[in-house]
Structures are given as C-alpha cells and as structure tokens.
Amino acid sequence: MKVEKYRVPSKGKVSLKDYDPGESDLFDGNKKDGAEALVKLNKQIETLQEQLYAEGKHKLLIVLQATDTGGKDGTIRAVFEGVNPQGVKVASFKVPTAVELAHDYLWRIHAHVPGKGEIVIFNRSHYEDVLAVRVHNLVPEKVWSKRYEHINEFERILTDEGTTILKFFLHIDQEEQAERLLARIDDPTKQWKFSPGDLEERKLWKDYEAAFEDMVNKTSTDYAPWYVVPSNKKWYRNLVIAQIVRDALEGFKMGYPQPAENLEQYRKLLLGMVKPKVKQASEADAAKITVETAE
Ligand code: AMP
Ligand code: MG
Numbered sequence: 001m002k003v004e005k006y007r008v009p010s011k012g013k014v015s016l017k018d019y020d021p022g023e024s025d026l027f028d029g030n031k032k033d034g035a036e037a038l039v040k041l042n043k044q045i046e047t048l049q050e051q052l053y054a055e056g057k058h059k060l061l062i063v064l065q066a067t068d069t070g071g072k073d074g075t076i077r078a079v080f081e082g083v084n085p086q087g088v089k090v091a092s093f094k095v096p097t098a099v100e101l102a103h104d105y106l107w108r109i110h111a112h113v114p115g116k117g118e119i120v121i122f123n124r125s126h127y128e129d130v131l132a133v134r135v136h137n138l139v140p141e142k143v144w145s146k147r148y149e150h151i152n153e154f155e156r157i158l159t160d161e162g163t164t165i166l167k168f169f170l171h172i173d174q175e176e177q178a179e180r181l182l183a184r185i186d187d188p189t190k191q192w193k194f195s196p197g198d199l200e201e202r203k204l205w206k207d208y209e210a211a212f213e214d215m216v217n218k219t220s221t222d223y224a225p226w227y228v229v230p231s232n233k234k235w236y237r238n239l240v241i242a243q244i245v246r247d248a249l250e251g252f253k254m255g256y257p258q259p260a261e262n263l264e265q266y267r268k269l270l271l272g273m274v275k276p277k278v279k280q281a282s283e284a285d286a287a288k289i290t291v292e293t294a295e
Helices: 031-055 072-079 126-130 147-160 174-186 196-202 205-219 234-251 263-271 277-294
Strands: 059-066 088-092 119-123 163-171 226-230
Touching: 031 072, 031 234, 059 072, 059 234, 072 119, 072 163, 072 234, 126 147, 126 205, 147 163, 147 205, 163 205, 163 234, 174 196, 205 226, 226 234
Parallel strands: 059 119, 059 163, 088 119, 163 226
Antiparallel strands: none
C-alpha cells in the first residue's frame, strides 16, 4: 500500500476535508482479507521488535491522537498483537495533575520517551496542549500559539539524538463517533468507557477539527511526520498503521547481535550436562517401527 498518500507534507497546507475518513482505497480486498493481511504484519512487527530490543540501538516513538472513540486503544491492541510486552511501553496522558501543571507542559512528556531498544506508544501526548487546552481556552492564545514551534524543536532534539517518530491522527467523522458512543452504551462490557463528558466534547467538534488541522499543518516535519489515517473502518486503520510501523522498523536494517565466539565448544560442554533426549526418542521410534513391521 502506498501509505505516503496519508502523510502530511512538511511544507504546504492540507485541509482535513480532503481526507475521507471512510475510505479504504489502498487495500484491494474486504475486511476479512484485511484481517489476514494484519496477521502477517503482526508477525513481522513481533520479530522486528525482538531485534530492536536485542540490538538496543534504535528508539521508536509512536504518537496517537484522535477525538473520543477515535480508536487509540483499539489500535494499540491490534497493531501490537503478539508483541513481547518487554520493550514496548504505552504512556497515556490524561488531564494533568497539580504537580504536572506546576511545570512546563513538556515536562511530563519527556520522562516517557523511548530509550535505546524501546518502542513507546503515546496514547494522547504533548499535542493535547494545542488541542484540549486550545479548545477549552485553558491558557490564552498567546501561550498555546507558541507551542507548535516548541514541539517542533522538542521533536527535533529527540530525532537528532536517535529517536524515530511516527505520528498518527485517527480520523473519524461525526456520524461514526455517534455510532461508537451508542455502541458503548448498548454493550454492558463497554458501558464503563462511556462518559457523558464525551457528548459535551462532541459539541465542540468544529473547534477540534480546526485544532487538529492546525496541528498537522504546523507540526508535520520531515523528521516527525503526521499521517492522517482514515479510521471509520477499524480494520483499515489497523492495516495502514501496522504497515507504516513495520516499514519504519524494517528501515532500521537490524539483525540479531553477534553471538559469543566458539559456540560449538559450549554446545559440546552443554551436551555433556543434559540427558540424551534425542537418543531416547529415536529408540522409541525404532521400537514403534519394529512393532509395526511385526504386525
Ligand atoms: P481519556 O483518554 O478518555 O481517558 O481522557 C483523557 C482526557 O484528558 C481527555 O479529555 C483529554 O483531552 C484530557 N487531557 C489530556 N491531556 C491534557 C492536557 N494537557 N490538558 C488538558 N486536558 C488534557
Ligand atoms: Mg474518553
């Protein structure tokens, strides 16, 4: 899939209206085919993540932003299915605590960026400080308007120091959100996810749209690009993101670290310490064959 289609160029201005949240154009197949393709990507990501961890060289930061019900949790579950939890961390950013608010807005963020050999997924992020904060006027415009530049510089520090950054805006439309909120109420196991506050936020849809549009336009850079991912169809969203993550990991051109020298010598040593299971098995097989031929 030519996923560059969803990458927001670093120069120029895109309009979110030009991105259809309901499309699945790059994939030639239905939902079932998509699920099969995802399993293959999951297996590749699993192996690549193991190499990333074993090599301990690269750092990958994945940022997820979306409106309520946009699918951030579902994406994390689906894209990283089967991956060893060792070496992958999720950092979720909620309404800041009093201590967090007493610091600059990047303070709580920086502490969670990936170290060598790690993948970190941000479930919401520093971008809330130009989204929720802007829409709710939590700080004056002259304060939040400077943050795009700060964020670009912050992400430049991270990438200059060896972090790879991928940012995904999960794009759904308002009707899809209403359906998802309704589905939460209708399913007793999902009711806990419904917050009446989500309906209040929904009233601010237009303001959020403007804030998301500014966010992707002002902070998609060559070194930390935004992707606007069509997300009405969950299977397609998962597929697009899994492919971009797989491609980024493949781009690291990793392998497994060099093994110790003289492995054969240690192998012989260890063989002397284990019961000869192989021999027992072949004896049993031989006995079986004898019985079979005797019959
Ligand atoms: P949820 O992800 O559904 O648990 O909700 C977390 C809430 O925290 C959302 O309403 C976010 O908008 C809000 N939030 C996250 N970060 C910030 C921030 N820096 N300032 C204000 N609200 C925030
Ligand atoms: Mg919520």
